[in-house]
Amino acid sequence: MTPTVREAAPQPGTVPADPAPPAARGRTRPRPRVWRGLVLGLGGAYFLIPLIASFVFTVHTPGQGVSFEAYTELLAADGFTESLLLSLGLAAATIALALLLAVPALVAVRLGAPRLRPVVEVVCMLPLVVPPIALVTGISTVLRWGPDHLSRTPLYQTFLAVQNESFPLVLVLAYTVMALPFVYRSLDAGLRAVDVPTLVEAARNCGAGWPYVMFRVVLPNLRSSLAGAAFLTLALVLGEFTIASLLGFRPFAVWIVSISGAHARMSVAVSLLSLVVTWLLLLLLSRAGTAPTGTSGAPGPARRSPTPRTSPKES
DSSP: OOOOOOOOOOOOTTEEEEESSHHHHHHHHOOOOOHHHHHHHHHHHHHHHHHHHHHHHHHETTEEEEHHHHHHHTTTTTHHHHHHHHHHHOOOOOOHHHHHHHHHHEEEEEEEHHGGHHHHHHHHHHHHOOOHHHHHHHHHHHHHHHHSTTTTTTTTHHHTTTTOOSSHHHHHHHHHHHHHHHHHHHHHHHHHHHHHHHHHHHHHTTTOOHHHHHIIIIIOOOOHHHHHHHHHHHHHHHHHHHHHHHHHHHHHHHHHHHHHTOOOOHHHHHHHHHHHEEEHHHHHHHTTOOOOOOOOOOOOOOOOOOOOOOOOOOO
């Protein structure tokens, strides 16, 4: 029998030695797997290769070399500026109308009638079930029926006003219906993450009115959700083609398709430019939804005023 060496007990007041050196502990960390980089590389190639090929198609002409005429001719193209500004204006109006309808409704359901939440969810999700072609067929039927039966009423001017080619409000209404599912999902996720009843009750107990509660308490806590809803609505409006084309209007997406037959290189250049503009706008919206450091709506910790110390003689 060989005597075993007993481990020396640590003396009081001493720090026990680390059984493994830092180098050995660092080696036990799991290394990043190779397949993650492979998946990211394949995903990046899937998106970048078509864009690079499209850009080469617009700038390279066989037998002539590299030329940027397709991009320089965009500003002088007939209808480019008008269609782009029209799409941006429709996107802004759609975002404003969708948020104006969805935010008060969801907050009211959250505060006063939680049992109505499934009903509101079903109503907001219906545009996903109805195809756009069916929606535009119903809209066009109503627009044809209105002037014939309401020609002697004040509503006749309303039917004409919503079809104004300079700014068709009927497209704003149709886009708002199509964007409701995305707006609802984004806002519902934000309301689930925030204890809205407690915030509203605390603000009301402090004497705040409902406008102050909505604009200074509820909306700042939904900043990221509002930005996400605007993000999805902007992407939907800038890329929508079916409804605008069948109703006879010419926003940016319809204009791109209309020039694709006569100017192939210019249409591809416009498509790339629209992607860049969309990415920039979405980046601005994502930055707007991120609260800057130190400017959040929550009050910071209260600072205590320094109390003067009294000497033993003064006490």
